Amino acid sequence: MNARLSISERALAGLAPAAEAAAPAYLEGLNDEQREAVLATEGPVLMLAGAGTGKTRALTTRLAHILFMRLAEPWQLLAVTFTNKAAREMKERIGALIGERVEGLQWLGTFHSIGAQILRRHAEVVGLKPSFTILDADDQVRLAKQVIEAAGLDEKRWSGRGLASVIDGWKNRGLTPDKVSANEAWHFAEGKGVSLYSAYQERLKTLNAADFGDLLLHNITIFQRHPDILAQYQDKFRYMLVDEYQDTNVAQYLWLRLLAQKRRNICCVGDDDQSIYGWRGAEVENILKFEKDFPGARVIRLERNYRSTPAILSAASTLIAANKTRLGKTLWTEATDGERVKVRGVWDGEEEARLIGDDIEAEQGKGRGLSDMAVLVRASFQMRAFEERFLTLGLPYRVVGGPRFYEREEVRDAVAYLRLVRSADDDLAFDRIANKPARKLGGQTMQQIHAFARAQNLPLTAASRILIESDDLGAASRGALRRFIEMIDRWAGAAENLSPRDLTELILDESGYTDYWKNNKSAKADSKLDNLKEVVQAVSEFDTLAAYLDHVALVADRSEAEAGGAVWLMTLHAAKGLEFPVVFLPGWEEGVFPSQRSLDEGGAPALEEERRLAYVGITRARESCRVSFAANRQMYGRWQTSLPSRFIDELPEDAVEVVSQPGLYGNAAASLPSHSRFDATRLEEDSYYDNPGWRRARAASARPGVAAPMIEGRAREVSVSAGAPKFAVGARVFHDKFGYGRVILAEGQKLTVDFEHSGAKKVVDSFLKGA
DNA sequence: TCCGAGCCACTTTTT
């Protein structure tokens, strides 16, 4: 074991005869595994950190420790994260430990921001100028579209979006056009995929631009072509730290491996059970094969959980154990009590939203803060039911996600002006704002400019300069184009003397862009103007236009209003890394979660990823975790009957409490003339409720004492209303699925209707409208 | 240039 002691471990041991006594204060309060993760500074380390096990603490302490021990200076540490938020938090927490030296951590950031930093220094190696523009997803799609157009392909059949995503996929896997296999080239446009990819890359070079994928891919190319450059970084980075390693894609993996090859002081932190980004290129494989990639790697498991109750942990652990491809670890806690995971079956999506709303109000009544509660959904379309319900209740809520500030039309327009002023070759920016506001540069004129630029192989601005001196354009268009180009030139000149803020104000004013929205009478105009002011505000925080534009492209965080007192509503993906005392997990139905589409497209591995998503969901909860599923759900305007999610069956019985309502099934059903409402649904599909989860739900609800309704009052309402028929025999009705018909038999809620097109069917009254 | 009709698709989404 001694041989495996790291420099820092030996250093610490050598500090004093009693190492314990000499241990620095920052090691106090760490458990054994965390401490091991902090001290094992030398050689490859894989830190498998389960949910809620104090990962962030361990890794920030580790970095601080390296600095305290003077094993490296701040600028010799490479620490990569996926999100800006994670990078920021890490920096703050290290700062709290080491003080102002934290400012020297210039290589702490996201993969993309660090990739961009390196690329700016060696841009010429891959044919770019150091001032290259970073394109966002939207620009990428536009560019891809142009490439498809230029190749004369049917744009309906082959969308820009499609090409962009195929190219993205290749870039995520570290493939430059020459490395894409012939077989894969068929993934797009019948074999033209690769030539389109090459054309796309050529266009990027002409535009002096890089997309997100390029930021890393170009790095790899540079490292491979110039071993001397690689060696320089290998020497520089004495210690490397990678957060969320399970989310790395192949390109990121290759990048890391190149950099770590020499010193091998790489510490990857992650949790294979929380890998939920496979669909955008993440390879769980990376974390699974770490020990193979780095022989002699030390694997440290953080399994002691400080977040959740035993029942929540047991539910999560049992569920995730059904996955085959995992390294395996078991969370444990010293906590002993706490409530079990509640599983509730409801009639439909609306009722689910209503009951969760009631639960939230009940918790609030008990003194729980609203921001202590979160509703986590699989897909954003599920949010609507909750928003509607919360609005009705007047319950403050906050949606995390959605369109981000820098993705909004007006913000992108304003930024496009700035981009064009900074880099005249930025054709995408030119295209975007040349005629916004309208300045007589309509589609006709723009097409002529494009055609000329393409023929001469020039950027649009350069082409425009020539065109305004020629007679190729009509007098009106020529004048309009001249005024536009002169405006750009004037701003570019002004940029020398003005602060970014003043320049931005000047541009927004002189271009007429602000007036464009002032004159717009739509309801959106006000908020658009506000957002423009926000842009000016944001710009004024930067010393140079270039710095601002990089910020926009790379650090464009969603602006999350930090207002307390609101229930959280977000997707499971967005919830990763967060925790809440009370978590609601609605929509656990086959088809919704696991998502049918995911299963169709990804098969067994995709199912495992869905299961990991369920695991992430459950482990967000500290005290209370409430899963629910609906028997019926309206999707895309159609009613669908659904099966409880297989994940519900995978939860351990003893950690779960099934909470159901009378009137749905169980006791109250017995009081109905012949069938429960659920029996009525069985008429349509007999096997739906013949599965273990459902049988268990029924059995549990029949057991007295276990199935106490969560909200008694409401539940009783449901059961009381269960007997009242809504339509009389002979009534004309409308059904979403079957159309018009006439009621021929009524038994409580269960009606037999003779439909005009599909004949007699047994249906439930709630699916019917009067007609 | 702008607006409405028709058509389509529709998980997750950082950088």
Place this chain on the structure above:
DNA sequence: GTGGCTCGGA
């Protein structure tokens, strides 16, 4: 059910 996009006409 809904929103986004395209196309054609005013």
